[in-house]
Amino acid sequence: MPHLSTSFYSRPPNANRFHLNLRPSTSVLRLPNRKLIPAMSFSSSSASKMNTRQVKNPGTTDPRKLSHVLKYHDQTKHSFTKYARGPHGLDWANQPNPFRRYISAPLLPLMHLPNRTDHRTQTPSSLSNYNHDNAPLYSSLFTSLPPPQPLTVSSISQLFYDSLALSAWKTTGYSTWSLRVNPSSGNLHPTEAYIIAPAIESLCDSPFVAHYAPKEHALELRAKIPSRFDLFNNFFPKNSFLVGFSSIFWREAWKYGERAFRYCNHDVGHAIAAVAMAAAELGWDVKILEGMGYKELKKLMGLDIFPEFVIPSKPIKGKIPEIEFEHPDCVLVVFPSGATGFDVNYEKLRLLMEEFSALDWKGKPNLLSKEHFCWDIIYSTAEVVKKPLTIRNAFSVDPFSSSGVCSESSYKGFTVREVVRKRRSAVDMDGVTAIDRETFYQIMLHCLPSGSRSREKQKRQLALPYRVLSWDAEVHAALFIHRVKGLPKGLYFLVRNEDHLGELKKAVRSGFVWEKPEGCPRDLPLYELARGDCQQLAKGLSCHQDIAGDGCFSLGMVAHFEPTLSNKNVWMYPRLFWETGVLGQVLYLEAHAVGISATGIGCFFDDPVHEVLGLTGSKFQSLYHFTVGGPVVDRRIMSLPAYPGPNIDA
Ligand SMILES: Cc1cc2nc3c(=O)[nH]c(=O)nc-3n(C[C@H](O)[C@H](O)[C@H](O)COP(=O)(O)O)c2cc1C
Structure with missing residues (x-):
């Protein structure tokens, strides 16, 4: 069995934590002493430096x-x-507002559901998938999903409450900040969410597009979709709806500079899984509509509202409000689990999206910072990786596959809500x-x-x-x-x-x-x-x-x-x-x-x-x-x- 050297790295004094200033001093961050690691020697230059000129x-x-x-x-x-x-220090005066709002868009409040955090089962039983309050247990979801809930204001409220809502406020006395069910690098939350749904009683009397406002736990109505579009009957099973995501790169770039594009995309992945888990709690399955292209996503979420961002050829600083645009990432279809036999006609969907530009879009995006810094490579890379519509991307939903179980008793018997809403990043680990x-x-x-x-x-x-x-x-x-x-x-x-x-x-x-x-x-x-x-x-x-x-x-x-x-x-x-x-x-x-x-x-x-x-x-x-x-x-x-x-x- 080969052995790893224990003295591979020495922790430099004053090594900075992630949330602190990231600029290292080269004298502090020395390469490790190669004499200590005969088994695995380092080269000082990157061994895996990519050849960016000659790509096979x-x-x-x-x-x-x-x-x-x-x-x-x-x-x-x-x-x-x-x-x-990245930036050499943090420009606190221009820290981006973590909450995008669409000013003057009608606000549709969602329900705040009772917190079931005290309802833990005393003796978790592998035979029961629910606690005594009839809430599904976290571990049970990996074996099978509960029966699908109807699409109501209550179930939609629960979906957001257990995936993208605020989960706590924290305060030290000097400063106060909010935390969410979904995590985010640096707690900067570049990910915005949208729902595109059929009419839902007590929420909206016609199909609609809305932006989710986590601080209010409410939907901001961006547009009503005329019933003649028949978006939901034509394309998706009954009781389905869509959840879309977009990213505001500026929020993340404010702190992390050029690496921010990576972090924004990690955050999208966390948000996707957060929605999938909250949907599973309601007996709903989720699948990405991968055939959709960048242009269609933009129209679907009403993101044409942002003026085209002209990418500078080098990093620049100044008042650049256009940099606060939302980049459309993806859209998910949420549907009752078990409804596997449906297909999505992307060509027809594309034609329908053309008509979305003519909808009566409500609300004006709020300004997040007064001044900005543009790391041009983020925007040019986002441009290069834009996905076009791929009509031949066959849409399919495979039957649910249970995850393996070797130690059910390892789980503490928490409900899904208890796990997702209590999730927190550890700032330190105890070492024990x-x-x-x-x-x-x-x-x-x-x-x-x-x-x-x-x-x-x-x-x-x-x-x-x-x-x-x-x-x-x-x-x-x-x-x-x-x-x-x-x-x-x-x-x-x-x-x-x-x-x-x-x-x-x-x-x-x-x-x-x-x-x-x-x-x-x-x-x-x-x-x-x-x-x-x-x-x-x-x-x-x-x-x-x-x-x-x-x-x-x-x-x-x-x-x-x-x-x-x-x-x-x-x-x-x-x-x-x-x-x-x-x-x-x-x-x-x-x-x-x-x-x-x-x-x-x-x-x-x-x-x-x-x-x-x-x-x-x-x-x-x-x-x-x-x-x-x-x-x-x-x-x-x-x-x-x-x-x-x-x-x-x-
Ligand atoms: C993509 C990503 C990268 C992160 N990187 C770090 C990190 O390097 N160091 C760290 O201490 N926390 C890191 N975090 C944790 C975040 O700081 C944390 O999610 C954020 O402060 C919100 O707190 P919460 O997770 O408790 O909601 C990361 C989180 C995400 C999602």
């Missing part, structure tokens, strides 16, 4: 576009000597809490895209919530095990698309053993690669953040990268990040469901991660890190209820 392009992708995306990805890597380009091996394996089983398919390989996304996504899994996990009882500390690998196993084995260090760990369920493609204490290593790789080493385990999400962009097209670039966000959301929820916590880690040193794994080139790239463990609660921060909250935009 066996697929359908436009080589110039592929080059651009690879350039963006390379340019926004953090390294030991240099963080990706350990989970047992069965609990770890159980969490890993819920990370698999295809669910429990003992005879078939992991590949297709059929299990909750991955089934929202229409492509085969492209994201794996390289795991640093720190505190899992019964599992040796070390580096492990979860293969989420077993078609990649051969390629992965060839791509990583040849000394890795690829052995199934003891007690590992047969249908869990988890492999031990090397033994050793990786706490310092994991911290070092995650921008020296202690949370990466002080939890039970942390991980890097390794995507099948350039081949996916090359063979499936460059618009897979944001989608790979969405996939990591969906997986990240499951990790958050799993951690809470077993009584611990988690934190997404967007700040990590890209190529050093690749060097540890032995990856060269851009076939595989680590896109997102995560840590799961026992949290330390900061008692200086007070919690206030989400609603009614203070009347501030924070």
Whole structure:
């Protein structure tokens, strides 16, 4: 068994946390002492530096576009000597308002549902999928969905309340800020949500498009859709509706500069999974309408309201209100589970979208900051990865696939609402809490895209919530095990698309053993690669953040990268990040469901991660890190209820 060096990195004094100033001093962030790591030596230059000029392009992708995306990805890597380009300090006077409002659009209040947080079952029973209040238990959703609820103002209210609403306000006395059910890098929340639905009694008397306002937990009516359009009867099963997402890059770029485009897309993935889980609680299934193109999405959500943003050729600062536009990401169809036999005619849908421009759109978007900074590469990259309408993208819904169960008793018997609304990022991990091996394996089983398919390989996304996504899994996990009882500390690998196993084995260090760990369920493609204490290593790789080493385990999400962009097209670039966000959301929820916590880690040193794994080139790239463990609660921060909250935009 190869061993990982324990003294791989030394934590530099005054290493900055993610939320603090990210600008490192090169003297502080030295490359590790290579003498200490004979087994895995580093090169000071990036081993996996991408060749952005000569791109081999066996697929359908436009080589110039592929080059651009690879350039963006390379340019926004953090390294030991240099963080990706961003602001040198935070311009607090121009911190973007986290709440987009459509001024003068009619506000349709949603219901605030009773909080069931005290209704935990005393003795969680694997026989019952509900608690005594008839609320579905979190873990039960992975086996089967409850019967579908009707489409009413109450069920729509619950969907938003349990996915994208505020979940708390926090205050230190000096400053007060809101937190949401969905997480967001830096709590900046670039993701906006829309609902496009048929008439719903007591909400709207005709089909409509509305923007979700989380602070008010209300819908802002953007437009009524004339009944003659017959959008819902023509295209979708009865009781279906659409949820669309858009991103305001400026919110994230204000703090993170050029790397912000990546974070916005992680956040989209988290929001997708948040909606899928809340929908599952209501017996609804969710699937991305992947055939829709950028233009159709823009029309559907009424985002034509924003003037065309002219991308400057270099970073600029000033009053640039147009930069606050919303970039349409995707739209999901939400429908009663079990309704699998329907098709979507994208060509007809496109024609209908043409007519959306003529709707009577209400509301004027509020201004989020007085002054702005434009990191041009974000906008040029977003432009390059815009997906056109793909009419031949056959829409299909596969039967629900249950996830594997090896340790149901690991779950604490919480309801879905308790888990999703209590989810919180750990600011610190205690460095002590350990989970047992069965609990770890159980969490890993819920990370698999295809669910429990003992005879078939992991590949297709059929299990909750991955089934929202229409492509085969492209994201794996390289795991640093720190505190899992019964599992040796070390580096492990979860293969989420077993078609990649051969390629992965060839791509990583040849000394890795690829052995199934003891007690590992047969249908869990988890492999031990090397033994050793990786706490310092994991911290070092995650921008020296202690949370990466002080939890039970942390991980890097390794995507099948350039081949996916090359063979499936460059618009897979944001989608790979969405996939990591969906997986990240499951990790958050799993951690809470077993009584611990988690934190997404967007700040990590890209190529050093690749060097540890032995990856060269851009076939595989680590896109997102995560840590799961026992949290330390900061008692200086007070919690206030989400609603009614203070009347501030924070
Ligand atoms: C994409 C993404 C990246 C993140 N990166 C980090 C990170 O590097 N370090 C960290 O401490 N927290 C990180 N977080 C956690 C956020 O700061 C946290 O979600 C946010 O403050 C909101 O708090 P909440 O998750 O408790 O709602 C990340 C979250 C997301 C979604």
